[in-house]
Amino acid sequence: MTGWQFLSLAIWVPIVGGLVTLATGPDRNAPLARLIALVTACAGLLVTIPLYTGFDTTTASMQFVERYQWVSRFSIEYYLGVDGISMPFVILNSFITLIVVVAGWQVIDRKVAQYNAAFLIMSGLLNGIFSSLDGVLFYVFFEASLIPLYLIIGIWGGPNRVYAAIKFFLYTLVGSLLMLVAILWLFMESGGSFDILSWHNLKIGMAAQSLIFFAFLASFAVKVPMWPVHTWLPDAHVEAPTGGSVVLAAIALKLGAYGFLRFSLPIVPDAAQHYASLILTLSLIAVVYIGFVALAQSDMKKLVAYSSISHMGFVTLGFFMFNAVAIEGALVQMISHGFVSGAMFLCIGVLYDRVHSRQIADYGGVVNTMPKFAAFFLLFAMANAGLPATSGFVGEFLVVLGAVQYNFWIAFVAATTLILGAAYTLWMYKRVVFGEVANENVKSLSDLNAREFAFLAVLAICVLAMGIYPLPVTEVMHASVNGLLQHIAVSKL
């Protein structure tokens, strides 16, 4: 299998396919556009499978490395590679893209080619972010991925979409521009190299470490998003079309967390440990406070958006406790959240396509008219609440386990708030699905069609499989996470 540059394929197959989709032009060619998009998404997923099957789980070093000169004037390289931390996300991203293309099959009926093209191009760019080992290449993909998401929210979004799209773009741009200054500083300090791995071994003084830490934090905290810079997320989620919400929740939020592991922790470990208490505090606030905020929502999408922030709080909590159990737990939580939140948004999308409302109050008794849907929705709601045997449980359990090693009270607070997650998710489920049939809209609902059944079933299998037997996911991470921890343990002062 060597000789095939699977990472490049994972990046460029969707982008080229997206451009071809775009070329089909007006909506009278919509069937063709959908078909090309589907073929591309399938091909995009297929080329990522060798990344898993050919993956060497015994090493923490980068695999599937591709390295070429790109801009030799500034020694910027086209330098790709994945380790156990990034590889699962490349596959997850390609998988979610396929789901999104299928989910938008009939729902999106205007500017079909542009819609599918935007998702495919974004998929390629996101794969690029996860596999870049060059600072500028990373930044380029990181920024460029804003463009398609901006358009997706702004063109196909809800009533307040323009505000949400611009807010999303500017929030993330401000954060990432500060990161650019940090990247340039590291370039100078390392004697003219943008190689991220060489930055890992750079000796940096504490003052500079602190500045770099906060520059990266500005970028990643907005992306995660951490409290108090989370306010763009509910707006963006609520206004985005279903596919946009799915990609946003399942992949885009992971970028910030991934950035912590690739940049903040290994490059400035001393600053990371010094400011860990700050991050832990912010994470706990996200877990607890945002959990309460979610409880008060009357809009389903907003509720899931807030629950995403809360779940991502668990992720950052896990990262900054610096032990293998917690970091692996956080990684599993990220992947699980990719499935679960994606599925939750798809479920809401299924309802929204029929009733055109996201208000909880407009529903009630959906189980009477949509039994199959109710069953899937229940599974995903339970996973969101962290029920054992679903993927949601594994991550949260591992993080809490790691937290006990680190500090009992943090573990106590985090574990207690798991109840909150159950409360807001199941309460919403109860109000929407159970009870009497609330109104005429609900009465006339039709149950899942084959297409909807298919993508929800695939996601359900993923959620259950990861919940029951998470080893295939965790085993690829072991070596890389341990390597990372060994690296962090050595001071760079």
Next chain:
Amino acid sequence: MDFVMPDFRLAAPELFVAAMSLVILMVTSFAKSRARSAAFWLCEFTLLAAVFLTLFSGTVDRAQTFSGMYISDLLGGFLKAVVCLSVAVVLQYGRAYMADRKIDSPEYYILVLFAALGMMVLISASHFVSIYLGLELMSLALYALVAIDRDNPRSTEAGMKYFVLGALASGLLLYGMSMLYGATGSLQIHEISQRIYERSANDMVVVFGLVFVLVGIAFKLGVVPFHMWVPDVYHGAPTAVTLLVSSAPKIAAFAMAFRILVLGLFDLAEQWQMMLMLLAVGSIVLGNLAAVAQTNIKRMLAYSGISHMGFMLLGLMSGVVKGEGGTYAVNAYSSAMFYAVAYVMMTLAAFGMVILLSRAGFEAENVDDFKGLNQRSPWFAGMMLIVMFSMAGIPFFVGFFAKLSVLQAVVAAGNVSGQALYYWLAGLAVLMSAVGAYYYLRVVKVMYFDDAVDTSPLTATLGTRTLLSANALSIAAVGLLPNWLMQICAFTLLH
């Protein structure tokens, strides 16, 4: 001094353009009915031939002629090629526009050609007299062009304003030059450099002269606080002329700044560096903030141009730092040059889009005129999307690499000199780029998120459509593979 026969071959491109403009002047006076199209095609031929002449006749090594007034080097050759190419693009974009408004008299073409000639002279000038000659040839042609729509009060007002302020700036520049002459006894840039090196650099007269020279340069670049003319002229002039004013002259002004400041007054670097820093900061802040408030796209692009020129100056000022670090200096100047070239590519495409949406009797001047462009023409909406995101400095477009290389130069200067000031500058510049992103995003927003008000089809000719598409796509292409252009900028500067 004995008379020495100058080497005319070195100045072949300028001589060719000068001769051709006289030929075109004659042809158009006799070819009455076909005068306009003859003028257009002859101008295009002249400019493209000049591109080839500069690229293939130039010497690799630096050579001087006309008693040291004219310098032929790779830097000049490359910049002149860029200038001629962009003026050729300007003529193609503006042809139908000018014809629709019945202001495409043959004089228009000749004035454009004279302006181009002025820029070429300016780029190759290495003597205060030839600098002034080139500058005035360019400026006078531009003043007349801005006011060419003489029945339109806004156009004439803009022309008047440009002329009065431009004359003032020229006066200040001359005053500064005279002081430098008084202090050094020479008008030739290399001799001045030599004399200043031999004397002490802190000479009061020299610094005084420097200030006035810098004001002249700043005016031509249109940077704060000498930017007052920019929005009014961009707004008032016919869009085809705005296109010209906003593009090629910036390259010429960069060449002038580089030759005077870096080659001539390098020993005063510490002084002009601080001045450039103030100009750059003022431009970046004011340009970006003022652009947010604009509803007229020509004014918006004018303010955005001010901020872009500020960015370019930021690159130019990072070249000299206390202590060693020669490579950083080249990086800084080449980044400024790369920025200027990238800006010209972007501004051509941006104003080209404004022209594309205009038609006889209708000026697409407002941001709202771009409403729903994605419904009217998805292709050109995509092109404008590329231009706007490139101007905002979002990758994979050339604007990102322009910003990256300038920021790299600033951070490098901070790293070498150990002064935190440079990091603050870089921080300010990136924050202001985020402000700038807002108004570029607004254009994308009206194109993609709003419904079209005006649904009439685009009327542009096939040639303009093709060229505009090529222009916008080249922004994306150079953004994907920026290395060669960066290398050219660095290579030509090193020689």
